[in-house]
Amino acid sequence: MTDRELISPAAGGSPAIIEADGGSARALPPSRPSRRKSLWGIRLEILLLAGPAVLVFLAFVILPVVMAGYYGFFRWQGYGIPTDFVGLQNYLTIIQDPDFHEALWHNIVIVVLSLVLQAPIAIGLALLLNRRMKGQSVIRVLIFVPYVISEVVVGTGWGLMLQSRGAVNAFLENIGLGAFTQDWISNPDIAIWTLMGILVWKYVGFAVIIILAGLQGIPNELFEAAAIDGASYWQIQRRITLPLLGPTLRIWAFLSIIGALQLFDLVYIIWGQYIASTAGTSTMATYMVSNGRNAGNFGYGNAVAVVMFIISLGVALAYQRIVLRRDTAGALTGRSKR
């Protein structure tokens, strides 16, 4: 799921085109004299090439979201045409449901902890791996492996290891730390931290890779100049590297926040829909699935989807306006043309 969000920073490429095409109707640049096709021929080409993609995109990406907005106003079991119009009743129920409040709160905790836990680890690892050393490309690849493995494998594996009689507790006992054994999954005081541990394990490699890419964007001359001026390694990292990593870190944080708001797979696989709410790891998405489709209340499920969409969109827009506006124009803020 996260991969889709990875790319959003690049989305800022748009303003250039909007300006370039400037509203004039010329279909071809004058610099191509040999092209003497009719306007209709070109329109046909455009239709032929872009049509299928637009059609599929509208039908399966945009239409469902619009439909969710419509179905959200009905009490509807998912069969036939919805007739039982209930107005804003579904939304009122969502706003008043303590289970939803809990799920939303868990999402907020996960968003914050993902940033707080992953950023220092990822920055530290990236600085470490950015040093010239033997085997660095192998290390980079190995750190990235958990990110490539499917959520189901990660969830199944960790789920087995974290059982009260699982490998993690046994390992702790074997090395003499038996006092630290826990009921990692079902103890509500710990479960959310267990989840965070797994999330960090799976996604920190991605943060490291992004930050390494950002580090490579910093000109070497800056480090050399600082070294000539007598700056120590740590001074260079603090005064030069970290400030210049700002844009990279802000983009990574954006991706992490959006991903955390949509979190579903790992929670659903390890905790399932029932244990998730008693163990305190339910998220908006697991709430949506268990109270929507699994309960047969499709109208309600769609309303939850709309609420999730609005929250995610609101967070994304606010983040772009407040945090990312400081970064250079055209990086990510392009869409909100200022």
Add this chain to the structure above:
Amino acid sequence: MTTTTAPRGLRRSSDLPWGNPLVYLIAALVITAMLGPIVYIIIGGFRTNSQITVDPAGWPDPWNIANYLDVLGGGIFWRQVLNSTITAAATTLGVLALSLAASYVIARYRFRGAGALYVLFASGLMFPLTVAITPLYIVVRNLGLMNSLGGVIVPQIAFGLAQAVIILVPFLRAIPDEIEEAASIDGAGRLAFFWRMVVPLSLPGVITVGILVFINSWNSYLLPLFILNNEASFTLPLGVQAFSSQYSVDTAKVLAFTSLSMLPALVFFSVFERRIVGGLTGAVKG
């Protein structure tokens, strides 16, 4: 947007100096933490249930390949591998075909609406699958595609387009106009130019998109969970989950099944690791 070519930082390490030993120690610890659970799953499959019950964190003694042979000998695993392969391959082909054509229009045709078209696809990033899943399920059901791989493939293609278009458009725009002029002087139409020049020249971008889409599809869980309810149509992630609840007492076999199911992704990753790591960083940096 600075389009830095992706796999820049991965320099050959043979000519690098040995550095501080502490750095290697930390790196070794981190790698142990990252790979430990994966190694545990693989090794655990070589143990028996009684071994696991006695010491869940122990080493296989003796090594026992019955679990792996069982899984490999049964039809379930292979059918799921087949389903996953068909789904991932079809999704990848579909995304590449549709997004290349659309990106070509956006990048190289100057007409009113090219910008709007780009914004339309880019906006797809704001519509994650998680949010759309409930109504999407209804769309797929109304199309009669429940329990068929097509019902997973087509929506996955749609949701892969945003990322693909965003990666591909800069590649296509970077092709110099002179090449297109030369082609048209030689009498090639735009469509011929598309096949003969554009596709080969944008190959790095195409490969990056292809790998990302393939791995995404291979790992995808939520959409198949909604669409595929019939065991014959399960893909590997659903299969792993079903297997682990069906054989919940047979931990060793579950571990064997799980490690076999991640093997294809791991092999795929080790073959294309530079492209994947480079592609992600390149895509993120824009």
